[in-house]
Each structure stands twice: as C-alpha cells, then as structure tokens.
Amino acid sequence: MLSHLTLQDFAVVSRAELAFGPGMTVVSGETGAGKSLLVDALMWLTGARADAGVVRHGAERAELAAEFDLGDAPAALAWLRENELDDGDACQLRRVMRADGGSRAWINGRPATLGQLSALGGLLVEIHGQHEHQALLDRGQQLALLDAFGQHGPLLDAVREAARRWAGIDRELADLARAGDVGERLAWLEHQVQELSAETLDPESLEELAAAHRRQANAAGLLQGCEVALARLAGDEGLSLQRLLHQTQAELARLAGDEPRLAEVLALLESAGIQLAEAAAGIERLHDDFDLDPDRLRALEDRLARLHDLARKHRVPLEDLAGRRDQLQAELEGLAGAGERAARLGREREAAAREWNETAARLGQARARSAAQLGEAVAGLMGELGMGGGVFTVALEPLDTTRPTPQGAERCEFLVSANPGQPPRALRKVASGGELARISLAIEVAALGFDAVPTMVFDEVDTGIGGAVAEVVGQKLRALGGERQVLCVTHLPQVAAQGHHHYRVSKAVEADATHSQVEALSEKARVEELARMLGGVEITKEVRANARQLLARANAR
Template sequence: MLSHLTLQDFAVVSRAELAFGPGMTVVSGETGAGKSLLVDALMWLTGARADAGIVRHGAERAELAAEFRLSDAPAALDWLRENELDDGDGCQLRRVIRADGGSRAWINGRPATLGQLSELGGLLVEIHGQHEHQALLDRGQQLALLDAFGQHAGLLAEVRELARRWAALDRELGELARAGDVGDRIAWLQHQVEELAAENLDAADLGELAAAHRRQANAAGLLQGCQAALARLAGDEGLSVQRLLHQTRGDLQRLAADEPRLAEVLGLLESAGIQLAEAAAGLERLHDDFDLDPERLRRLEERLARLHELARKHRVPLDALAARRDALQEELDGLSGAGERAAKLGRELDALARDWQAAASRLGQSRAAAAARLGQAVAALMSELGMGGGVFTVALEPLDTTRPAPQGAERCEFLVSANPGQPPRALRKVASGGELARISLAIEVAALGLDAVPTMVFDEVDTGIGGAVAEVVGQKLRALGAERQVLCVTHLPQVAAQGHHHYRVSKAVEADATHSQVEALDPKARVEELARMLGGVEITKEVRANARQMLSRAQES
C-alpha cells in the first residue's frame, strides 16, 4: 500500500508531501490545477521513460519519492528479496529527472535500472485512465486477472512446473543432438584415457620418481662425497675426527686426577664420540646403498620423458595429468551412454508433454467457466456505469505452439462493445477514454481486486458521465477500496463524496510563476470543495447544504 508520496520541482509543483491510508482517496481540483500530476508521478516512479518537460521551469531537476508498506504486497516483497533490494517490510522508490533529460532511480536507497523499477512497480501500482499506460490493455495482464478471478493458482502452478521440466529436458536433448556422431570422439577419448591410465600419475609416485632420478643421476658424486666424509670422520690413514677426539680424551683423562672439573668435559667428549660413530655408520649404510646402475638411470629417464611428453600433449603441468585423465574419463563415460540417454530423454519428454496437456486441459476448462462468469459480471456493471446494452466477453484463443507453455494452452483477449448493436472489439482498441476507464473499473470491481496489486489508480474515470451514473461510479470505487487501496482523480462531486480521504489541488500565480499546492481536506473543507464542484463560481447556502448532504449520505452508506 502506498503510504507517502513526495514531489519536488515537478511540473508546476514546487514541493508537496502526501500521506495515504487504506480505502479510497480522491483528488480533485479546478481544471488545469494539476490534479493528474499525482498519477503522472506514480507513472514515472514505476518505470515510465523520463521527459525533461516535467522538470519545473528554472529548476535543475525534479525529484519524486514514494514509500510503500508491503504487508499487502507479498509478490513485491518476494521480488525485492530475490533481487537483494529488500529492506524490512517497507519499500521506497526514488527517481531524479534532470532538466537535460537524464534520470536516475533508486530502490530502497540502492541504484536501480528502469527495468527493475518497472518490474517492481507493476507489483505495487496499477494505473487506469485515459492514456495508453493501461495495465488491463496488456493481454498478459488480462490472462493473469482471469486466472486470479477463477482462482487458478494451483492449476497454473502445475502447468508451469511441467512446462519448466519439459523445457529443461528438451535443452539437454538438444545438446546431445548438436554433438552429432560421437563415434570418432569416443575412439579418441578411449586412446587418450588408456595412454594416461598406463602411467602411475599419483602425486606421491611422481614425487618419488623425481627423487629416484636425482639420486641415480648423481650417484657417482654421492659415492665420492660419502667416501670423503667417512675418511675425515673415521679414516685409518692420517688424522680423522674420531682419532683426534680419542687422543684428546686420553690426554684429559690423565689430567682429571688433578682437576675433578674435567670430568664434565670428558663426559661431553664421550657423547660426541658416540654421535660421531653413529654418523659414520649412517654414511657407511648410505654408501652401500648407492649403486651406479646406468640401466636403471636409463629407465627412469625414459619414464620421465614419457610423462613430460604427455604433459605437453595435453597442455597441462606434470602434476595435472591425473586430473586431465579423470576429466577425459568422465567425458568418455557421458558420451558412451549418449544414445541410451537420448532415448530415455525422448520417452521422458513424451510423458511430460502428455502430463502437461492433461493439466493444461483442466486449466483451460476452468478458464472457460471463469471467462463466462467474468463476462456476465462485467457486463452487468457496465450497465450500472452508464453503458446500458454494452457487451463484455473474454475470448480464449489456442496458442500456436508445439512446446508446452508455462501459461497454459491458450491466451485471452478482453472484448467489449460499449453501445448496443456494435460488435465487440478488443479492449485495447476502444476509442473513448472515458468508456475505457469505466470498463476497467467494472473489471476491477467484478474481480474484487483479485489481481493482487495493492494500489489501484483511476484517472478521470468519470469523464463524460454525470448524475446517478456518477454516483454509481463513486460507489463502485468505494466498494473496491474495501479490498484494495484506491486513488481516484475526479472532477465530479458524486465521486469525490464517496472517498474515505480527500486531497485538493489548487494553483496560484506568484511572481509571474504558476504554483500548484496539494492539501488534505478535513470534513469542513470537503464540504466547501464539494460545493465548489457542484456550484461553480457562486457558492450559495443551498449549494453548501447540498454538498453537506451528499457527503453525509456517501459516508453513512
């Protein structure tokens, strides 16, 4: 529900802030005062293309903002969450239109595209009036309203889900078909997988292979180095570390009798001797393990060469060959079962198509029944709204498609004849703006607001009518206001009196500039405004009494 609307430097409005509540709010004012600007503001806030002409003369930009409470708009709240634009249970739309024609938009303080603004706006506001921006002129909206009227949510959900599943399987089958004859690809994959599977490509094995190759390639140097180290540690010829350590311990032991503190030093030297002996033993074991084996070195080098050649062939690092092997195996497995998968998909598609046809048939039958009920209800209301003898029908046409469609097997068109003897024509081709607006009102009243849009705006729906018909229009709008928030721009007192709330738009000229002001009317001011609408230039006591009586009767009803 719309709760606040703010306009700044918008057309002839320098600044206006309006608060809205539930029920029916009427907007009145003298001709040319700018009462339809509120409707225009909502149009631009819900995605209409920018027009620099709406910027107030002398201003750099026009700013528009609207706040909505979403307790009655679950679809809008879901959309905000899906697009990560939600901010609690409220929503703020803001748009700035510059004098050079550029514009920017925000949803809950975050930049938004006009497409996003239009999508969200369609879930928040529905505008009916004497202009081309009529929601009910769109055939998709007509079908949605018919489904809401017929309470087809369950049937429609089943049809959509079957169509979605069918489309997903059809895409998969198409991908298999585009692959064509995969025999050559399978043969190539089998060769590549067998070639890679012949090698141990585990990371641990590759590491051990590289280490073994380094040891074998450097075996001669390792042997020579170990021999030299053993000679220095425990050699029999010349001075070695062990021999020098032994001699040093002997010399110190002879002196230890005179200096007891040398015992600690002798203990350390003894430990060092043990460690030297262990080091020498370790070198001897390593020395014995080294084997100058040219044949083993050749085999290791051949295997490394094969692996590097495979890595170059598949254009991956050596340590990525295992992942490449697994990927090729996965593709091979998929292609090997392509024929069986295609046949299975074909059978599943046929079954889903039959299920969809059955569900779509049930939906179509329910739609036909709902179309008859809606046509009768709207035609009856048209008669009450001054179009006696008018005809309204909902035509269902089969969709020309071989694919299961998410919306079902048919589309609909609202057909209307406002005058007796005229053949019904598409609602979007009705010439009279006033008739079009009243027909839209009749449709909404008949549907009791079942299209789920929380705020409905009617702009000049009373054009070309008066008297009792005008009072009926007002009553129908008030009845609609019991189900949805209704905003109505009117010039007839019979309609204005039916509102739960009333705004008046007036204009004044100051400093050679025209300004429009919007003010909320209390009961006393409402009587004066209704009297103005009734009496014109001269407002007499009798006119005020008539206005007071009209307002009292409307509010009591």
C-alpha cells in the same frame, strides 16, 4: 498499501507531503491545477522513463519518494527478499531526476536499476487512465487476471510443472545430440582413459618419481661427495675429525688430574665422538645404497617424458592428470549406453507432452467458462458506467507452438466495443481515455478480490460522463476501495463525494512563479470543495446543501 508520498521540485509543485490510508482517496482541483501530478509521480516512481521536463523551472533536480506498507503485498515482499532489497514489512521507493536529464533510483535506500523499479512497482501500484503502460493493456496481465478470476491456480500449477518436466527432458536430449557420433566419442574416451590409467598419477607417486630421478641423475656426484665426507670424518689416511678428536681427548685426559673441571669438557668430547661416529655410519650406508645404474636412469627419464607428453596432450599441468583421467572416466560412464538413454528420454518426453496436453486442455476448458462469466460481468458493469449497449468479450486464441509452455495452450485478449453496433476491438486499441479508464474500472470491479496489486490509481475515470452515471462510477470505486486501496483523480462531485479521504490541489502565482499546493480536506472543507465542483464561481446555500447530501448518501452506504 501506499502510506506516504513526497514530491519536491516536481513540475509546479515545490514541496508536498501526503499521507494515505486504506479505502478510496480522491484528488480534486480546478482545471490546470495539477491534479494528475500525483499520478505522474507514482508513474516515475514505478519505472517510467525519466524526463528532464518534470523538474520545476529553476531547480536542479526533482525528488520523489513513496513509502508502502507491505502487509497486503506478499508478492512485492517476496520479490524484495529474492533480490536482497527487503527491509522488514515496509518499502521505500525514491527517485531523483536532474535538470540535465539524468536519473537515479533507490529501493529501501539501496541503488536500483530502472528495470528493478518497474518490476517492483508493478507489484505495488496499478494505474488506470490515459497512459500506455497500464498493466491491463498487457496480454500477459489479462491472462493472469482471467486465471485469478476463474481461480485456476491448481490447474495452472499442473500445466507449469508438466511444461517444466518436458523442457528438462528436452534439454537432456539436446545435450546428447550435441555430443555428435557417440560411438566415435566412446572409442576416443576409452583410449584416453586406458592410456591415463596405465600410469600411477597420485601426488605421492609423482613426487617419489621426481625424487628417484634426481637421485639417479646425480648418483655419481652423490657417491663422490659421500666418499670425501667419510674420509674427513673417519679416514684412515691423514688427519680425520675422529682421529683429531681422539688425540684431543687423550691430551685433556692427562691434564684432568690437575684440573677436575676438565671432566665436563671430556664428557662433551665423548658425546661429540659418538655423534661423529653415527654420522660416518649414516654416510656409509647412503654410499652403499647409491648405485650408478644407467638403465634405471633411462627408465625413470622415459616415464617422466611419457607423463609430460600426456600433460601436454590434455593441456593440463602434470599434477592435474589424475583429475583429467577422472573427468574423462565420468564422461565415458555417462555416454555408456547413450543409445538406450536417448530412447528412454524420448519416451519420457512423449509422456510429459501427453500430460501437458491433458492438463492444458482442462485449463483451456476452465478458461473458456471463466472468459464467458467475466465478459458477461464486465459488460453489465459497463452499462451501469454509462456505456449501455457496450460489449466486452474475452477472446482465447491457441498458441502457435509445438513446445509445451508454462502458461498453457492459449493466449488471451480483452475485446471491447463501447458503443452499440461497433465490432469489438482489442482493449489496448480503444481510443478514448475516459472510456478506457471506465472499462478498466469495470474489469477491476468484476474481478474484485482477485487482483493481487494492493494500490489502484484511476486518473480521470469520469471523463465525458455526469449525473447518475457519475454517482455509479463513484459507488463502484468506493466498493473497490473496500478491498483495495484506491486513489482517484476526478473533476466530478458525485465521484469525489464517495471518497473516504479527500485531497485538493490548488494553483497560485507567487513572485512570477506558478506553484501547486496539495492539502488534505476536513469534513467542512470537503463540503466547500464539493460545492465549488457543483456550483462553479457562485456558491449558494442550496449548492452547499446539495454537497452535504452527496456526502451523506456516500457515508450512508
């Protein structure tokens, strides 16, 4: 439900803040005062294309903001959560339009695209009047309203599920078809997997192979280096570290009798001797392990070359060959028995198509019954709204498609003839804006309680009518206000009197500039405004009494 609307530098409105409540709110004012600016503001806030002409003359930009309570808009709240734009149970839409034609929008303080604003706006506000974007002119919306009117939810869910299942199976079959000749692919996969499986490709084995190759490639240098080290540590010829250490120990041992503190040094030298002996033994063991084996080196180089060739062939690093092998193995297993799988999927697709045909047929029968009921109800209401003899029918046309669709097997078109003797035409082609608005009102009243949009706006629904018909229009709008929030722009007192709340738009000229002001009317002010609407320039006691009677009759209902 719309709770607040703020306009700043919008057309001829310099600043206006309006609060809205449940029920029916009417907006009245003299011709040219700017009554429909509130409707225009909601249009811009719910996704209409920006127009620099809406910026008040002399201002840099126009700013609009609307706040909604989402307690009666679960679909809008779900959309906000899905798009991560939610902020509790409230929603704020804001839009700025610059004089140079630029525009920006926000949802709950976060930047939003025009598409997002339009998608959310369609779940919050529905505008009926002389505007091309009305939701009821969209054939998809018409079908949705018919399904809501007929309470086809369970049948529609079954049709959607059958279409979803058919589409999933069809995609699997398409994937198999894109694979081409399965036999050739299987043979190629088997060869590749066999070739890769012949190699040990785990990371530890690859690292061990690289280390072994390094050892064999450098075996001669390693042998020579070990021999030199052994000669320095424990060589029999010349001075070695062990021999020098032993000589040093013997010399210091002779001196230790005169200096007891040398005993600690001797202990360290003895430990060093042990370490040198162990180091020499380790080098000797390594030296014995080294083997100059050209055949072994060649075998290692051949295996490394083979692995690098495989890596280049499959266009992956050496360490990713194992993953490539597993990937090909998985594809091989997936294609194994592809012929049988394709046959099975074909049977499953046929079963899903049969299920869809059966559920879609039941849905089509239910829609046909609901279409007749909705057409009869709307046609009756059109007579009450000053279009006696008018015809309203809901035409169902089969869809020209061979694929199961989520919406069923038919599409919907609302057909209208506002005058007797004229053939029904599509609702979206009805020329008269006033007739279109009243027909929309009749549809909404007939489908009362089934339309999920919480706020409905009717702009000049009383064009071309008066007297008793105008009062009936007002009564229908008031009844609709009992189920939904209704905002109605009107110039007829019979309609205005039916509102639960009343705003008046007035125009004034100050400093050679025109300004429109919007004010909420008290009960006394409402009488004066209704009297103005009834009596024109001269307002007499009788006119005021008539205005009070209109209000009393409306409040008595």
